Amino acid sequence: MHNYNRKLIYLIAILVIYVSCFVGFIFYSVTNFAFTDFYKRLDLRRNIAAEKFLNSKSASQADQWSLDFIENLNNQHEFLVEFDSNGTILRGQGFHQELWDKINKKGSSNFKSGNQFYSTKYFSQNGRKYIVGASAENYFYTHHLAYLRNLLIISLILGILFIFVVSVFMKRSFLKPILTMMKEVQEIGSENLYKRLDEDKYKGELHGLSLTFNRMLTRLETSFETQKNFISNASHELNTPLTSIIGQADLALSKERTTAEYQRTLFKIIESAEHLEKKTKALLLLARTGFVNNATAFSPVRIDQIVMDAELTVKAINDKFKIITDFSLLPDDSMRLKVNGNAILLQLALSNIISNACKYSSDRTAYIALGALDNKVFILI
Template identity: 40%
Template sequence: MKLQTKITLLFVVISTIGLVLLNASIFYFVSEFNFEDFFKRLEARVNLAAEIRINPNKESLAYEQVRTRYLEKLANETEYIMKLDTNRKPVYKKAIDLPDQFYDKILTQRKARYTEQNHFYAGSLFKIKGQKYIVIVAATDPYGFKELEELKKVLLIIFVVSIILTYVAGTIFSYYTVQPVRGIIKRVKNISANNLHMRLDELKSKDEIGELVLTFNNMLTRLETAFETQNNFVSNASHELRTPLTIISGETQLLLKDDRITDEARVSAKTILQEAEKLGHILASLLGLAQTGFDGKKQDWQKIRVDELVIEVAESAKRIDRDSVIDIDFAALPDNAALLYTYGNSNLLQLALSNIVLNACKYSDNRPVTIKLSADAFNITINVVDMGIGIPVDEQQKIFEPFFRASNTGQFKGYGIGLPLTQNIIRLHKGTISISSEVQVGTRMQVTLPVA
């Protein structure tokens, strides 16, 4: 889930919780206010009923006129008057069937309220001329309940509309919030090992986004320094070691041409020359490995036709190893020749493919090696299949590590640098390289390159 979507959902969830609490609070307080107002109106009628009904007199007549003139009759309004008799238990006889707790509260607290659905009851205890009376007034409040139902509908509509507006506002808010991050991602995607000198545009703001950009730039500076240091060390070391190595090889060759040396010394000189040549190959591979890494600028790519490149690699491998048998399979080539082109450096790609093909020839004792080429709308695939010694399963993931050699390659010469160099070159061309192998059956190396 994208960050923008997460922010939007979080914004909507928080707003929804807030709206639910707000609407619930509004409904609760309005209903409480309505109930409280209605109960006060009932209690006023309880007092009037006590004045009018219990001990009628002239003042009672005045109360009756006031009630008739100024107080509206409530819906289903009913009065109940009960005289208490202390000689019996309970001291009252229920005039209306209500819970005992309601009557007990009247006796203990002189006043009580009770509601059941839309029926409201208010009761009070009165003492008039030495006698105690319980007066209860009951009524319904259809208008109040109707108002609450209308309020519920209004709040529901407001809630739905608010959620929609919140979602729209959250989407806009998250879009502009994540926009700087989106810009950073877009710029970071353009930075690779080929252009580590590039930096993100620093923001004037001192917020977390500005701090993130600064952190990225500092990280890129450290990476650039590390790559440059590694590249310079390997390049300089390779160059510096070549001079004394050339002198050793030259002097050894001169020594071998001298007829005065003994046979024993000649054997030693030949060993020195062979090891010097091995060291020369190692230095050349190390230099190539360094050159395929960071060079501080974009490589100068050109369009390369891969089928022609494969033919050149096969011919080159046959010149180096004259006993090799290489079969090229172009049966799966597409009809559209444009799908056979990729962008890259021809020399580097030829070096990478040559390493794979020469390894296949070497480790299969010159049994047939097949190079199969295929392509689709997006990728060009090169498969190099041999029938050689294979690679143990637990060692297949290590073959791209510099100087690593499989445990079953002891009888073959090698330095463990060819495949790491090949992998670097393929990665440099935005491709992939994979391997599948079985001991004593053979190995398949697959290289995938993007179509130009």
């Protein structure tokens, strides 16, 4: 969960950086365009001012053309500066001397001082050097760009808040089913392995995860039941032959006996040990239920043979169990009794069912009927 939160924080940070860069790029592009366009307009007015200041014959015509076709910019001023080869100002008209260091004395220059934008150009006439310039206040920069800047800042803040809110909402939406699944899993313990996750509640990958988890619970439940049944059966079924062996050995050692009596006692011990061996093998066979590999390949097996093997296994566990098998419904063609399956798993399943039938029957008797219909085989217990 901590790793997921860290990745989410990284994603939010990337989105915030991207939005911030996008907003900054928009503001920079608009500002750059506003400056470039305004300097072009100032250049035009600077050239008109040069015609007015330096060409007196056409000055009135230039003034009239400027008035007729070109609007005056906000707080527009034109100025003329004459200077010598040392850069000393000889005379100036409408010029502020503190701007002299910002001006290019050998070409054109554009610069900004405060809210005022300047466009200047060097001219030479009759051996004299002049700087002609025009200045104006960029109304778009001082008003519209300020409004655009504030609008973008507000949009950025709202965008970040929107990203944060959506991220939190998406996080809760994504994590809610996972947290619900975790809560359900935590409620399942060894005492209630029969519980399962509600697969229909989850969608997509979580549905597959819940299905996989339920299958794992089924295998765990089978293993627990197998262990419990083995312990229960072992404690009951192995106790009798062990007690018989110990009792016969104690009886034989209680006093001196003849060779024939010792032999009879040993034969009885061997008989009890063989009976114990059969029960142990049967119990171990049943205990394999939870450990047989589910990936074992299926093959054709005879159901009647499986039923008889299961019957022998149950009787080996408890010789007091009675099993009556009815084969009257068997088909004439024995091939119809073949099914595609795993012999070990089928025998284990039938052994458990028959054993439970005998265990919970009033007279410890189980009845089995076996038959076949068309392409199906049925077993009644």
